[in-house]
Amino acid sequence: MPVYALDHVSKTFGEVVALDDVSLEVRPGEIHVLLGENGAGKSSLMQVLYGLYRPDAGCVRIDSVAHAFESSADAQACGIGMVHQEFMLVPTLSVIENILLGRDEGRGPFRQFPDWSAARRRIEALGAAHGLRLDCAARIETLPIGVRQRVEIMKLLYGKADLLILDEPTAVLAPDEIAGLFALLRQLRDAGHAVLLVTHKLAEIMQLADRVSVMRRGRIIETRARGTYDLGALSRLMMGDAPALPIRSRIAPAAERLLVRGLRLPGNRIGVTFSVRAGEIFGIAGVDGNGQTELADAIAGLMPASCDALVLDGHSIAGLSVAHRRAAGVAYVPADRGHVGSIGAATLEETAELGRRARGFLLWPDALRARARAILEAGHVVPADPALRTASLSGGNRQKLIVAREVSGRPTVLIAVYPTRGVDVAAAAAIWSEIDALRLEGAAVVLISSDLDEIFDRADQIAVLSAGRLTPAVARDEADLGELAHAMAGVHGNAA
Incomplete structure (x- = not known):
């Protein structure tokens, strides 16, 4: 050869x-x-x-x-x-x-x-x-x-x-x-x-x-x-001198911030049920194609789904639109950063503004540009030129931009699907630094990933989504890596 x-x-x-x-x-x-x-x-x-x-x-x-x-x-x-x-x-x-x-x-x-x-x-x-x-x-x-x-x-x-x-x-x-x-x-x-x-x-x-x-x-x-x-x-x-992944500071989770009860995904009539407290990362592990994207889209409001309850800080958001859920404090880092999380033909300034609700009837260019620069700087996006097209960014820098944009609104709930997929250690460090800072402010984080090591390192509670069914959550300190891996492969007992 x-x-x-x-x-x-x-x-x-x-x-x-x-x-x-x-x-x-x-x-x-x-x-x-x-x-x-x-x-x-x-x-x-x-x-x-x-x-x-x-x-x-x-x-x-x-x-x-x-x-x-x-x-x-x-x-x-x-x-x-x-x-x-x-x-x-x-x-x-x-x-x-x-x-x-x-x-x-x-x-x-x-x-x-x-x-x-x-x-x-x-x-x-x-x-x-x-x-x-x-x-x-x-x-x-x-x-x-x-x-x-x-x-x-x-x-x-x-x-x-x-x-x-x-x-x-x-x-x-x-x-x-x-x-x-x-x-x-x-x-x-x-x-x-x-x-x-x-x-x-x-x-x-x-x-x-x-x-x-x-x-x-x-x-x-x-x-x-x-x-x-x-x-x-x-x-x-x-x-070179890029930072290593930050060690996650552990805090005592507070009151329940997000409740999902009986959210029905394709192939699961029982429905998915879990809750996340303020300051907690709830990790959902699973291989692609088992309902992860559908679950995240349903919580964010992008996909219609029936549920018994979808509650944020004691108020139901089940009937709200995507815009109203975002206004209520829901932020979303989707799995598809190229088509859902961003638009390749848009400028970095425009991508930094996606999903935000403007007040009044006018958009002030200088204010938009300044806000975009702040988001690019906070996310360590390179190059940080607001006039560049989003398609010109590498995958990791586009992901950093999406995370920085979603975190910049200081949401009370962040749904992060594969937040570090395909990115290097330096980019992952920047992404997790932002997510962890948000969590320390009291936000609830739903982390959905096929990277079991990442789930194990970052989450407080861990469950596995397989064939649209969610296993009962276990505390990180009580979780067994081998059992979680078997559950990801579809070998598990009762699911929620």
Whole structure:
């Protein structure tokens, strides 16, 4: 299998230097991890390698031969495949239909008509060879997130990819699924494939990486082989003097602030019931697709849902609109930061103002700009220019902007769904610093996340949402990490 390399690649967007003379080599039979904080250039580098961006200078080399990709199709033709953090599957189609989508599988003049039997045999053979068995007839929308990810990997193998790029692949998985993914990646490496893994989770590097390259400010700072690095050294290389995650101050929770009783989600006629006290973080763990987004949307008012009671500080908010719930003190950090939490075409100033209720009939530009600058500064958003388009921000900086905006109104209840998904340690530290400050003021926080470690570290009370049903809450000090992981995988007893 070939050696893939990025050779002195540079890329700018206006005045922003995304990549500055970057060189990186990925060899067959290795797992190479690319590590870096948000805005370091990791995504831009992957976009160049996968043919989505054209570099201003430098090129992609395959076995020393230079290539100028015009599109991702060119990269795929050269054996490069990518599993995006947001899966590129059609939910209403079957596994085999997704794998064959966009491919010419027929013969002669009928190439648009796939040979389904031959395709199924090949998928089964690839599955047997790599421990990646799939039900070809299953519809994507019926599959767990971990299985959908395996479909994405099968798509790459079916397309004869030699280099597999995976962007934050564990962000959506339960602990048991992560172990299965790691075993699969090792098997692919041992079969001779090159695996390029983008992650911000340092613990994953120790388990997987044969080599690690650290990016900072658009440049590769250093590349190290297994056995020549430790987590402390990698963290310092990645972030310099960036702060570590703050240690959460514990306070005695006060009176009940939010009560949810009998809120019925799809597949659960009994309804979800829980309460959160002032100064408390109520953690809801669970794998994507088990009702987390629906629960959060229902509390925020974005999705209609029947319930027995939805009470904030002793007053019912069940019949209120989104705007009136926000005015009553409900703030929301949604799971989808790109479409629900922000608008890519909007300026940072406009995004900082989303969801706020203006008083009177006039909006004063100077006041709006000053408020936007304050939010950008409080959230440590880089760059902090209110005139920039939101789409120009890295994912982590966009997330910091959304959290800072929601916290800036000093709400009494904050619903935070995957607040640190896909962000590095420095960005997570900034996000949690803001959330914790709000909690210390007496706000109730509902934390919904698939990151069990984050739930375990941050929450006072912990429950698991699986198939639309919520397990009874347990205090953080009494919770068992193994039992929570099993509950996330759907192995649990009674649910609320």
